[in-house]
Amino acid sequence: xIVLLALFACAPAPSPVVxxxxxxxxxxxxxxxxxxxxxxxxxxxxxxxxxLDAVEADGAQVDIYRDQFLADPRLEGRLVxxxxxxxxxxxxxxxxxxxxxxxxxxxxxxFQRSVGEEPLRLLAxxxxxxxxxxxxxxxDYTVANELLAGVWPLxxxxxxxxxxxxxxxxxxxxxxxxxxxxxxxxxxTNPFNQNRTRAAAVxxxxxxxxxxxxxxxxxxxxxxxxxxxxxxxxxxxxxCLACHASIEPLASALFGFWWFRQNSPTEMVTYHAExxxxxxxxxNAEPAWFGEPVxxxxxxxxxxxxxxxxxxCAARTMATALWRRDTxxxxxxxxxxxxxxxxxxxxxMPVLLRDLTDTPEYRAGAVTDDAPEAVSAREVTVRxxxxxxxxxxxxDLTGWRWEHGGYDQLGNDLFxxxxxxxxxxxxxxxxxxxxxxxxxALVTARTAEASAYIAVQHDLVQGTxxxxxxxxxTATTPASDPVFQDELAALHWRLLARRATAxxxxxxxxxxxxxxxxxxxxxxxxxxxxxxxxxxxxxxxEFLSY
Amino acid sequence: MSPSCRAALASFxxxxxxxxxxxxxxxxxxxxxxxxxxxxxxxxxxEPVWSAxxxxxxxxxxxxxxxxxxxVPFDAYxxxxxxxxxxxxxxxxxxxxxxxxxxxxxxxxxxxxxGNTVIIETNIVEGADAIRGFQFGGDFLISDPSGAWxxxxxxxxxxxxxxxxxxxxWSGEAAGTWIDTRRDDWLGLGFSSTFTxxxxxxxxxxTLxxxxxxxxxxxxxxxxxxAWAxxxxxxxxxxxxxxxxxxxxxxxxxxxxxxGCGTLTHDTLDDATEACVDLSPFTSALAALEAG
Numbered sequence: 001x002i003v004l005l006a007l008f009a010c011a012p013a014p015s016p017v018v019x020x021x022x023x024x025x026x027x028x029x030x031x032x033x034x035x036x037x038x039x040x041x042x043x044x045x046x047x048x049x050x051x052l053d054a055v056e057a058d059g060a061q062v063d064i065y066r067d068q069f070l071a072d073p074r075l076e077g078r079l080v081x082x083x084x085x086x087x088x089x090x091x092x093x094x095x096x097x098x099x100x101x102x103x104x105x106x107x108x109x110x111f112q113r114s115v116g117e118e119p120l121r122l123l124a125x126x127x128x129x130x131x132x133x134x135x136x137x138x139x140d141y142t143v144a145n146e147l148l149a150g151v152w153p154l155x156x157x158x159x160x161x162x163x164x165x166x167x168x169x170x171x172x173x174x175x176x177x178x179x180x181x182x183x184x185x186x187x188x189t190n191p192f193n194q195n196r197t198r199a200a201a202v203x204x205x206x207x208x209x210x211x212x213x214x215x216x217x218x219x220x221x222x223x224x225x226x227x228x229x230x231x232x233x234x235x236x237x238x239x240c241l242a243c244h245a246s247i248e249p250l251a252s253a254l255f256g257f258w259w260f261r262q263n264s265p266t267e268m269v270t271y272h273a274e275x276x277x278x279x280x281x282x283x284n285a286e287p288a289w290f291g292e293p294v295x296x297x298x299x300x301x302x303x304x305x306x307x308x309x310x311x312x313c314a315a316r317t318m319a320t321a322l323w324r325r326d327t328x329x330x331x332x333x334x335x336x337x338x339x340x341x342x343x344x345x346x347x348x349m350p351v352l353l354r355d356l357t358d359t360p361e362y363r364a365g366a367v368t369d370d371a372p373e374a375v376s377a378r379e380v381t382v383r384x385x386x387x388x389x390x391x392x393x394x395x396d397l398t399g400w401r402w403e404h405g406g407y408d409q410l411g412n413d414l415f416x417x418x419x420x421x422x423x424x425x426x427x428x429x430x431x432x433x434x435x436x437x438x439x440x441a442l443v444t445a446r447t448a449e450a451s452a453y454i455a456v457q458h459d460l461v462q463g464t465x466x467x468x469x470x471x472x473x474t475a476t477t478p479a480s481d482p483v484f485q486d487e488l489a490a491l492h493w494r495l496l497a498r499r500a501t502a503x504x505x506x507x508x509x510x511x512x513x514x515x516x517x518x519x520x521x522x523x524x525x526x527x528x529x530x531x532x533x534x535x536x537x538x539x540x541x542e543f544l545s546y
Numbered sequence: 547m548s549p550s551c552r553a554a555l556a557s558f559x560x561x562x563x564x565x566x567x568x569x570x571x572x573x574x575x576x577x578x579x580x581x582x583x584x585x586x587x588x589x590x591x592x593e594p595v596w597s598a599x600x601x602x603x604x605x606x607x608x609x610x611x612x613x614x615x616x617x618v619p620f621d622a623y624x625x626x627x628x629x630x631x632x633x634x635x636x637x638x639x640x641x642x643x644x645x646x647x648x649x650x651x652x653x654x655x656x657x658x659x660x661g662n663t664v665i666i667e668t669n670i671v672e673g674a675d676a677i678r679g680f681q682f683g684g685d686f687l688i689s690d691p692s693g694a695w696x697x698x699x700x701x702x703x704x705x706x707x708x709x710x711x712x713x714x715x716w717s718g719e720a721a722g723t724w725i726d727t728r729r730d731d732w733l734g735l736g737f738s739s740t741f742t743x744x745x746x747x748x749x750x751x752x753t754l755x756x757x758x759x760x761x762x763x764x765x766x767x768x769x770x771x772x773a774w775a776x777x778x779x780x781x782x783x784x785x786x787x788x789x790x791x792x793x794x795x796x797x798x799x800x801x802x803x804x805x806g807c808g809t810l811t812h813d814t815l816d817d818a819t820e821a822c823v824d825l826s827p828f829t830s831a832l833a834a835l836e837a838g
Contacts (some may be wrong), residue, residue: 265725272761273761274759295592298592
């Protein structure tokens, strides 16, 4: 263990190669590490050795690869994970559970994730199938899998597999995510709340108006309303109206998803067209979008799509996802430029993603020494692998996913470690943490150890080909063999996207020998030593950051 | 496992009613998402799919499917308890989900019980008045040995107060989502609602009221203070709202015409039309309930 810690201590921090002019406090990362960042963000896997070699030889190749990644089928899954950080639908519990639908406990995780992913899958489908972004609120289809097709009123393509374009068959209006069960199961309501939580979610997610986050001071509450019921006050107190003048009419438009009985699976699976007009009475507000009356949910979707804030909010949402931080006032010119290119490009998400991955904020690997305090505090120049990406990277490298009783351990918090690894559960934790916490380190360490074990068993003990991580060494290759050193160098390059220095190789060799000897230098000690070395590389700061 | 399962709800009539009367004028199918993206930012103009005559005909079709009498599902529920055994479901005539296995229980008869129900029955004779009624709510699915099933999520309520001077006051509610696959009426087709009704028959005369929403077989209506009083000679006052398949609502205002007709207006149409609708299947059902 001492050796492992020592390795951490002397690991060189990703160093800025170029010192940018003082005017620009953001220092771009080197092209090879940028390739790695792009590959992880857009595909959820490490770049291949061929890709690393090509970009090392010609830095300009990085943009060509980026464009390829934007067309990669894995982008869809990545977008689901990125949207989940802000849409918060991948919760561990809904008002109903798997047993309400004649499924078994083995399906519990798949059930929860299928429900929560439905709206995200629709977003990701629109984003990756050359559809205009407005379709997320106007689509007359959703995206569903076999499990959802079995429990919801959906026409799912015959012979379909996994997530497929599907249509609801219960007369619900064409309004994209606004008509998706998954969204309203996550944002449920109750007789007192009357869809207001849902309205607030729509404002936050689609036009980036975060009402609950608005500064509220009870001192500014209008006087003279003592003893007035909250229902009356909402309608008359200017203090309440500042938010509720917009919230009530939108809440009123969502009554087709009003459940007479909470927690009732029978009620929750279908749309209730006959209840659409109940909101007008319940909330004393006709359905409207910021003052413009809407004739139903379909009309609402059109109004959202036509709202100037909708495209800006898309730019802001994706900037938050890819810059790994909230957007701030200083970002406004950049956001506006991104938005206008997005709109000019026909609201195609790949255009926005391409432009965003060109921004200095995305490409920064460091800030200059004299960068303003605000910039160094704000920019996330070294990003940590979160649970979703770590899971896909490890699966790509070893074929292994950390599962327990059907649960993805890096994807849930009932039995797993999503939040402990800086992830978002959507209820308690609503934005990904960026700091290497103790629990993050623990989860990554265990993941590294298990992946290393699996790879070495596969490569050296069973000798199965193709090999996973150890390409050339065998269980009898001595440390002094050049093949051994080449293997270490290749691993370093593939896993960290940085050529190993002589010091790096010496440290890894020393670790290998120490472990080998500590195990008694027996025949099987080679396995122990390689497992330790791989585990060290898989929890190396440069592996876990990007 | 029993053939009954709540997943079956997904494929049942009510829940796929949309297949009959599609919402979408342009009829895009699942395989080909909307082709034209410029269109999506255009203002939404919903052309009604139904004419005024079709709207009232659809409303009459819904009314002809039967009055949503809360007694019907309650009786069906009680009858299904004939299939119970000593352990499935739990004791009594309620389903207590926590005391059953996850996913419900299978009785020796082959019937399957799952969910939760609460029943409160009232039968009070106090002085000259008799108060009789029930509240029946929950979320459950019971299938009989043949695989036919009754499911409900919501609440049913009915109560009468009779005085020995002959006065009767009564009220009821049918709310939630309910299906009985053994029937072919409103309950058999699947029913979704938030519907309340009530009435009184006293020396001063008879009144009837209906409020709330009803959806059956692709027809969706809302009663807004629809009332019958002797003064109007058996004709309704109030508003009946009817949802056009375009998703836009039309409003039939009976006003004080007292002839079963009113003015039909549609959110997206300028012209108001005269329209008449016959709600008598509902009023006669109510008269029977009052007598019952």
